[in-house]
Amino acid sequence: MAYSEKVLEHFQHPKNVGTLDKSKSTVGTGLVGAPECGDVMRLQIEVDPSTQTIIDAKFKTFGCGSAIASSSLATEWLKGKTIEQALTIDNMDIVEELALPPVKIHCSVLAEDAIKGAIADYQSKNGIAVTAMASSH
């Protein structure tokens, strides 16, 4: 199975790899997947509380090339978006952008779940009502 150019590009030059300080109240962390399933994604956002805008996003992913590319793309998309805008990111947007084949759709689902998880973590840390839960796929 050949990978798309975009998956290869994100895999070879992943964007925003790293770790944010999860003890900060402005940082939200989403950790999804499980080692037994062969995919674990950790996606973190840092939010400017005055504007509810995501000013930084980082990820680390244990998984195949498509999982790494999906999380790299997600962090790129998140930066500069408001929480409200970020919640509209759908896994199928990732599938389309990366041209993921059907067997790799779960990678995009994981990325969407990680985004929602990170936002929910930020919101609950700051006493904000959680607006969306990770979908149960």
Next chain:
Amino acid sequence: MIKEPMRVYLDNNSTTPCDPRVVDTMVPYFYQKPGNSASRNHPFGWEAEEGVDYAREQIAALLKVDPKEIIFTSGATESDNLAIKGVFEMYRSKGNHIITVTTEHKAVLDTCDKLTEAGAEITYLKVAEDGLIDLAELEAAIKSTTILVSVMWANNETGVIQPMKEIGNICDKHGVLFMSDATQAVGKMPTYPKEIGVHLMAFTSHKMYGPKGVGALYVSRKSPRVKVTAQMDGGGHERGMRSGTLNVPGIVGFGKAAEIARLEMHADAERLKKLRDRLEHELTSRLEECYINGNVDHRMPHVTNISFKHVEGEGLMMTFNQNIAVSSGSACTSASLEPSYVLVALGLGDDLAHSSIRFSLGRFTTDEEVDFVVDKLVAGVNHMRDLSPIWEMYKEGVDLSNVQWSEH
């Protein structure tokens, strides 16, 4: 000097390159000698038959058996099917119980599974952490209705070699037929069914530097005389056990591959063991948290299966797969998301199974290729660990078994 871009093939357990000497012997049989070996009344048929007969002798010599005991097929999958289904149908009146092992190839497991629909009872023996079966468990599983024990000679994923002689003795003692899928072993190590007590043995040409599309089943003709019910009906070729026009060029090549193997396998094995050991030593000394899967004292000299903890196998392969061909026990490409059942049967956690890479060296593997692979692997594993959240957690001392993972 290494040519760029270098391409290194360490996936010889999937298939081997066809030895150029084999190709040379095959070529005349495509055009100059086009006959059907079953055509008895003209020289085209005679010379094709001569080619097939000679190949049968070459293969028989490799196994130290009678040429009449070799049945040509399309490959090991067909041979496994013919042996197991053929024995079941032929000896149905004697019993319906077959014993096999959880780490067998799918050609054996799925065939056995299919036979349950026809009334077969199958016992699947478990393996220990090192991949070996428990002989006492095997003996205890044999009962009055047992007609066949099927145990693979060497495992395709780990290279682990089962205690064949001991299994043969147990089968002999209880008067049960012993069949072996020896696909990975034949041509790479001594496989003499008569010395071991194997009555049926499946193997294929393309794992021993011959062409694809041709395999064989050894069927013992003397003490005991074994018969299998044909699974392919037609012209009655191969003593009635496997109808169908013979793949003459393929069989001629298979024969040559067997002859080369007989003469060179010991030297090949000795050289490859050194290379494999170097590969293993370099990787495990330059990278932390690597685990070799399977019994290291009872395995094929050209194979190693290593888990690189907290790195997903398919992702790791992507770091070097433009240059290096290996195979992974991770099943991220399959819809099931289930990792290798062979490694899981060894008791590996799913996480370590997802992190495994199989390296299978071959006759054409060179020292510099192995050095190249080591460097690429070390860089790839380090890259993937930099990206891995569970590696980071592990380094921070987090007990991953206590983490509440989200179901997915």
